[in-house]
Amino acid sequence: MPQRKPFLGAVTAVALTAAAIPAAAADVERGRQAAQTCIACHQADGAGNAALGYPRLDLFAEDYIIQQLQHFKAGHRQNPLMQPFARNLNEQQMADIAAYYGAQQAAVPTPPATDAALLAQGEKLVHQGDWDRHIPACTSCHGPDNRGVGASFPALAGQHASYIESQLQAWRNGTRSHDPLNLMLAVAGRMTDSDIKAAAAYLAAQPAK
Ligand code: HEC
Ligand code: HEC
Known part of the structure; x- marks a missing residue:
């Protein structure tokens, strides 16, 4: 695959901009308590809600979740439901x-x-693209x-189609930016x-991790 090499370079560049390290080590139990405000939309197990377009969260590396929360907080991702919680x-x-x-x-x-x-x-677009x-x-x-x-390229398999669609539209209409x-x-x-x-319909139908 000729496109492999530059993308690996991208991974390295992205790793250098990883999220700031918090004061104490991350703690799952403290996280469970802090997530009480999130579960109305994302559920306690992170399943989200397909009909309402709330993403699954269980699919991701921890650093990806942190990075996205910082993007909402900074306004790089604009969403009236999610931003107040991230802030x-x-x-x-x-x-x-x-x-x-x-x-x-x-x-x-x-x-x-x-x-x-x-x-x-x-399936064709996801696996072969359209050169x-x-x-x-x-x-x-x-x-x-x-x-x-890794932490930079998120899982798409098993994510809700409604959410995949909304994100691709968000890049097109300028409400999501600052991706690596x-x-x-x-x-x-x-x-x-x-x-x-x-692409969204196909990806949503694929088995997750
Ligand atoms: C009122 C519903 C609601 C609540 C409560 C909520 N979220 Fe969200 N969340 C959303 C929506 C809607 C999106 C998608 C936003 C978009 O389209 O950019 C989202 C997106 C996200 C994403 C991005 C996921 C990805 O695939 O990039 C993360 C991470 C996230 N939420 C974490 C949280 C956390 C942590 C909390 C609790 C502190 C929380 N959310 C509370 C509705 C909610
Ligand atoms: C050149 C590398 C690259 C290719 C090719 C690529 N992506 Fe991505 N994609 C990324 C990166 C990096 C992110 C993380 C963006 C961020 O951090 O905000 C991402 C994020 C996404 C997200 C948001 C996921 C989430 O949970 O927030 C969707 C949806 C997505 N890509 C769909 C696609 C689809 C569909 C294709 C094929 C048509 C595709 N991507 C091809 C690099 C790529």
Whole structure:
């Protein structure tokens, strides 16, 4: 795969900007308590809510969760539901909650069957990309099973389709930014609505970690 090399360089660059280290080591039990304000939307096991577009959180590396909370707090990710909760957290609470959700394995029902043509379109785009339109395969960064790579490339397999769609739209309409090296800004900007629907439907139907 010719695109491998620059992306590995990206991982190194991203690792250098990792989240600030909190004062004490992260604690899952403290995280469970701090997460009481989160469970109304993300559930105690991190399953989220497919119908309402609340993401699963059990899929991620701890540092990815911390990074996203900081992005909401800083306004790099704009969302009226989520931002007030992120603004209320200090670094210690972010680390504890990330340790808590990172330790969960959510029970998420298999999404309802979608049209086979849409799934086939999504599978092709996710695994092969579309080089005529400069869209790389999602797997080249998100991993061969789309279960994520390290702390910088999040899992997509098993995430709710509604949430995957909303994030790709968020990059296109400017409400999500500051992703490492603008990698996703570039990818999402080249996707059509039909690409987004197809990729999201396919990814949501894949087994999670
Ligand atoms: C009122 C519902 C609600 C509550 C309560 C809530 N969230 Fe969220 N959360 C959301 C929504 C909606 C999104 C998606 C926002 C977007 O589209 O950018 C989100 C996104 C996130 C993400 C980003 C996940 C990803 O895949 O990038 C994290 C991390 C997160 N929430 C953590 C928390 C934590 C920790 C708490 C508690 C302190 C919390 N949330 C409370 C609704 C909520
Ligand atoms: C060049 C590398 C790269 C490629 C190729 C790529 N992504 Fe990403 N993607 C990333 C990175 C890095 C992030 C983390 C963004 C951040 O930290 O805000 C991400 C995040 C995402 C997210 C947000 C996940 C979340 O939980 O918040 C979605 C959705 C996504 N990518 C979908 C896709 C799809 C669909 C494709 C294929 C069409 C794709 N990506 C291809 C690098 C890539």
